[in-house]
Amino acid sequence: MNKILCPVDFSSASLNAIEYALEIAKKFNSRLSFLHVFTEKDFNKALGQEAKGKTFKELLALANSKLKLLVNSIVEETEGQIKCDFHIEMGDLIDKIKEVAYDENYDLVVMGTTGVSRVQGIFFGSNTEDTIDEVRKPILCVPNSANFKHFKKIVYASDFLEEDKMAIQEVISFATMFDARIYVLHINLSDSEKAYDKFVEELKSFIQYNKITFVNKSYKDDVGSGINEYMQQENADLLVAFKRKRNIVESMFSKSITEVLSYSTDKPLLVLKL
Missing domain, CATH: 3.40.50.620 (HUPs)
Structure with missing residues (x-):
């Protein structure tokens, strides 16, 4: 960078x-x-x-x-x-x-x-x-209300996309410089555990970073509130999302960036474009 x-x-x-x-x-x-x-x-x-x-x-x-x-x-x-x-x-x-x-x-x-x-x-x-x-x-x-402390905990919102594999490598490059832990978060509204486990195994096969945690969080309501709840639970410092070309945000569970951000106004969001 x-x-x-x-x-x-x-x-x-x-x-x-x-x-x-x-x-x-x-x-x-x-x-x-x-x-x-x-x-x-x-x-x-x-x-x-x-x-x-x-x-x-x-x-x-x-x-x-x-x-x-x-x-x-x-x-x-x-x-x-x-x-x-x-x-x-x-x-x-x-x-x-x-x-x-x-x-x-x-x-x-x-x-x-x-x-x-x-x-x-x-x-x-x-x-x-x-x-x-x-x-x-x-x-x-x-x-405006965010206060910089440190990037110690980074949450990457994942939706089982093939592009997640490239995006997570970018997150790792960023996290390495801050010695941060990465939480790869999937908000599970109705997905099968089998599909999630398969995706995680594929990711683990090429990721060379020790401070990474995979989280499959079941949530009954909408995705944005689930992400915010997890961000608050972990006291995370940064949310990362991937934006596909010519779409609002088809990652992050087909929700728009603004829908997700509407739940959290005090944490920065890094939007990746690959």
Whole structure:
């Protein structure tokens, strides 16, 4: 994981995500880049009184100054060990994230989100959902209420997909850097034990990681609440899911990411794209 892109709009959610991006960058010795897609309206909203009465040119200069301060603080905090830079772009947020992520070959996008509405089943900040759907890069979604401690316990939501075998290898690569335990979780609503046992044996045959636990959890209600219950039970630090191309999320038991996230607004979600 050589390069990490972290979109920043100066909201508390995006600033909170920076802490996660930085901790990952430290472990992987990655270059960390901030991306600010400037619009006068959003910048005024984020900064409030600080931006009041300024011209467009002055606001753009202020955004540039704030990003320089962020970069300098990272360089100072890490004593120059983490290379850090920033981009300012104008245009559509999702298009610019996609453009920068692809053109400069970033390995991970780290985004802050304000959470998910249980009633509507959508992100309050729909930019995160759109980014998950449009950008073919792994995306770490960090809720505003999440507090970084450490990635000691990682839950991977599995649905007996062939792609799970590749995705779990990615999870292992990530977990190794944090010496984390992985829980491969399947929420069993009606599946046979025989099918589950066969899948687990296939996975075990090529996995070379000792700190991994397979969990087949029976649950009567919907999958999202089952995953959340298990996350809380284990006090897990990170949920990982796999997103198949051109689908909302056919893994994670044919439930959408937003349905699952609607039950847990204080744990980050890593969405893998293979």
